[in-house]
Amino acid sequence: MRPTAARLFADLSTVDHQPPSRRIMRRAVVLGGSMAGLMAARVLSEHAEEVVVVGRDASEVGGQPRPGVPQGGQVHALLAGGQRQFERWFPGFHDEVLAAGATETPGDTIQRFTNGVRLPAMPRRSGARGLVATRPFLEAQVRRRTLALGNVRIAYGSATGVVFQADKVVGAALDSGVVERGDLVVDATGRSSRLTDWLAAAGWPAAPMRRMAVKVNYATALFRRDAAVGDTWAATSQDTPGHGRVPRIGSIMPVERDRWLMLISGYADDRPSRDLDDYRLRCRRDFPPMFADIAERGELIGPVRTYHQADSRRRDFHRLARFPAGLVVAGDAVASVNPIYGQGMSSATLHASCLSAYLRDGPALEEPAWSYFDRVRVVVDAAWRVSTFADLELPHVTGPYPRAYRLMKWSHDLLFRAARTDSRTSARRGKVLSMVEHPSSLDRPGPLLRAARFSVFPRST
DSSP states (O other): OOOOOOHHHHHTTOOOOOOOOOOOOEEEEEESSSSSHHHHHHHHTTTTTEEEEEEEESSTTSSSOOTTTTTTTTTEEOOOHHHHHHHHSTTHHHHHHHHHHHEEGGGEEEEEEEEEOOOOOOOOGOEEEEEEEEEHHHHHHHHHHHHOOOOEEESSOEEEEEETTTTTTEEEEEESSSSEEOSSEEEETTTTTOOHHHHHTTTTTOEEEEEEEEEEEEEEHHHHHOOOOOOOOOOEEEEBTTTTTTEEEEEEEETTTTTEEEEEEOOOOOOOSHHHHHHHHHHHHSSSSHHHHHHHHHHHEEEEEEEEEEEEEEOGGGGOOOOOOOOEEEEGTTTTGGGGOOOOOHHHHHHHHHHHHHHHTOOOOTTTOOOOHHHHHHHHHHHHHHHHHHHHHSTTOOOOOOTTTTHHHHHHHHHHHHTTTHHHHHHHHHHHTTTSSSSGGSHHHHHHHHHHHHHOOOOOO
16 A cells, blocks of 8 residues: 555655665766755765766855855745754754854744734744754855765756766766766756756656746845844744735844844735835835834845745656656756745755655666655645645635645634644644645644634633
C-alpha cells in the first residue's frame, strides 16, 4: 500500500540518523547557485565524486542582494521545517548562524496585529520561533558550508541548454562555450527556468503548469536598530479583506548587525514604490504606529527595494508520460508560491531531502527519475495548499479552486476558530504552516473532532 502524503512528508522531513550513503556517479552538475542549488549540491556531495555548481553571480557581493535573486533584498524568515533540514544537512548550522549574527524570534517576542487590533502574545510553550536574517547573509552561510565539503566547486556562467545523448541528459552548455558534463544534472535556476524550452527543442513534452494570479507587491527597507526610535523587537501586521478593508501585510524583523528589515506590501493595484516619501506615508497610514516610528525616525541604510510577483506557479513533472533520464528539477523551477508565507527556502531544503531519498534507493541513472518527482510532488502539494488556499480569500484572486474547496474551507475555518482557544489545535496548525507536517495531517478525524468541540464550547487551554 502506498504511504499517505502525511507519512511521506514525515519521512522526508525527518532529522533522524540516516544510513551511510554511497557514491553512485562520477560527476553531477547543478544549474543555479542559489539556495535550492546549494542544497542539491550538499546532497549530491555524498553520491558523486565531484559536484559542479553553475552560478551566474559572484559568490560574495559585499552583503548585497545578488542580481540573479530579485527578491534578495526582501524579508527572509526560515520556517521551522527549513531549520530542521538545514540542521540535518549542516550539523550545528543553527548555532553557527546565530553566532555569526542572525537573530531568533520566539513567538512571544513578536507583536502581532490583525485588522489593526493587537493580538495576545503567543505562549512561549508553543515553541514557535523563527530564524531571521537577510537573504545574502543566510545564503553566504550555506555556500560556505557547501564549498567546504571538498568535492563541490562553482563554475561561473549561465546555462544555455542541456546536452543529450539519446534519451539521457549528459551535461549542460554554458554561455562561455564550455560544456559541463555529468551523470546527473539538476535544474535549480528558479522561476525563470528555461528548461521547458530546452526540452521542447529536443522533442520532449512540456510539464503541465498551474498558475494562480496573486499579484503581490513588496517594498522593504533596512534601518539601524535603535532603542531611541522604539522598543519593537519584531512585529507583524495583517489586514484581511472584507468590510471595506484593503488586504495588506507588513513585518518588522531584527536582522544581523543590529538592523531592522521592515516590509510593507499590497496586492494588485496597491503597489508600494521605491520612493521614500511614499514608503513613509504608507507606514503611517496603513500599519501600526511602530512602522511609522521606524520609517520616519530611524536611520535608513540603503535604498527602498521593491519586488513584484505576478503569480504562484507549479510545473507538474510527475504528470508527464515521457522525461529524459539524468535530469531532475528543484526549488522554484518546480514551484514558486506567494512569498509572503515564507515557504521558498524551506521547500528548497525539502526538495534536497527528496533528492537524497531518491539517490539512497540506488536508482538506475539511465532511467527517468520518476520516484524523485513523486516525492517532490508531496512537498509542492503541501506548500501549494497552504498558500493558494489563503490567497483564494483575496478579492482579486479568481481561482483556480481546488477540488472539494467548500469542504476544505469548512475544515480550515473550523481549525482556525479552535486554534484561538485550544493550544493543541494551534500547535498542530503551526506545524503545518511552518512545513514541519503535511496539511493532510489535519484532515484526520481526531484533529477535526477536537476542533469542532472547541468551536462549539471554546475554552482556553
